[in-house]
Amino acid sequence: MTTTSNDTAKKGGVRVRVQRFGTFLSGMVMPNIGAFIAWGLITAFFIETGWTPVPALGGFPDAEGNEYLGLVGPMITYMLPLLLAYTGGKMVYDVRGGVVGVIATMGVIVGSDIPMFIGAMIMGPLAAWLMKKVDAIWDGKIKAGFEMLVNNFSAGILGGLLALAGFYGIAPVVSWLSGVLEGAVNWLVGLHLLPLASIFVEPGKVLFLNNAINHGVFTPLGTEQVLETGKSILFLIEANPGPGVGILLAFMFFGVGMSKASAPGAAIIQFFGGIHEIYFPYVLMKPMIIIAAIAGGMTGVAINAAFQTGLRAPASPGSIIAVLIQTAPDSYVGVILSVIGAAAVSFIISAVILRASRKRDLENENAGDLSDAIAKTEANKGKKSTVLGTMGGATDAAAAGDSGTATITGPISNIVFACDAGMGSSAMGASVLRNKLKKAGVSDVKVTNQAIANLTGDADLIVTQNELTDRAKQKSPNSIHVSVDNFMNSPKYDEVVQRVTESNAAEGSEGDNQ
Structure with a gap:
């Protein structure tokens, strides 16, 4: 492989560790965003x-004074x-690990x-890790x-003990920590300083440190x-699509070369699709543009703070559609203005x-080339990106950089595209190969498509981006692994289709001859 996780960790240092923490x-x-929605x-x-109050569902007293538990409270509490x-x-x-994590978390709740x-988010992984260590004591x-007797009782005993530890030890600490964080946010709101969060959030987005x-x-x-x-402004600090679409519109009118040509499509994907990473290469191509992103983000937060607006739940992805669906009934004017204002600024x-450097850019034939900026974006992300692979004529390094294609033997019936979260880029890549097949x-x-952490080892062939192949091999060592530079237009796909067709046809012929 051209890049391993160890190499990346050495090169990225603290940034990579923060990225990994954010990814975790x-x-x-992310898999539970549907439940939040x-x-x-x-x-x-x-x-x-x-919009339509119902005491039995909303959990508030009716006209006769009858009390109801409702759905809202139990859903958020449990x-x-x-x-x-x-x-x-x-x-x-x-x-x-998931089951023991749930038992332990009940104590914290x-x-x-x-x-x-x-x-x-602390007790679930911690309990699973401890269960793994306990099982290793008497493994074999x-x-x-x-x-079955040992496994069930060990899980029950450890889970019960951790629930008690969570009740008496972890819950007070986490409650204190939550109070500190909430106090810090309220302090910023009280001093009208919440827009300053954009100074950290917007550059963090470009460097994939915001998760x-x-x-x-x-x-x-x-x-x-x-x-x-009933609402929160915090859901709008990072998800507001205004700063990104404003940058892309500026490139559409004042950019040069490929950056100008690709900006309209990127703006549509960013604003309506909610995939913010598509504008990051434009910022990296001209680092001064980060000032625009910060100013736009601060404007959006300031408008939302002034109108006291908020969302009911996280807007994921950060699409204008998702934002409006989650907007509280009394917040539409402020939220819409915050998007418009952020985009305008x-x-x-x-x-x-862009205008200040336009003459120089026109004289430089490579000025509008996004290739280097896309490479920087993907390096910051720690993996390749599907949506970025469709821009700037990005290819798989002429297939020379696509290392890791194994010799395919035997029938192939199960192909998995794997990435960190198992969504977004891997889903789009799976769709591309599915259409080719x-x-x-x-x-x-x-x-x-699937998250690398969820690979079970039963896939015949696994497609990953170069930086993630080593991790996929560890999770599924007996599968055939294909490494690509980007999920959207890799030349490896045609090779995979050809090999799949040939191997499956050969298997069918052998079956007919038996």
């Missing part, structure tokens, strides 16, 4: 101040934290009077016939604020920067 948090939160919609419709705990535990130690998102030493803040701080605190006030500043007349091959 994302791995817990469901809770947000139920909250938006059925609480006392919602369902969402337990989902995070199970997902985190499963990432560490499969289903067994019951031991606190606030939603235990941070507690769940259990007498035949006693495996740790977004999923580790904004999502838990924002969800707690929703329970108290980032557009104006970007336009000034369909055009080739291959209909008996299953093509799916």
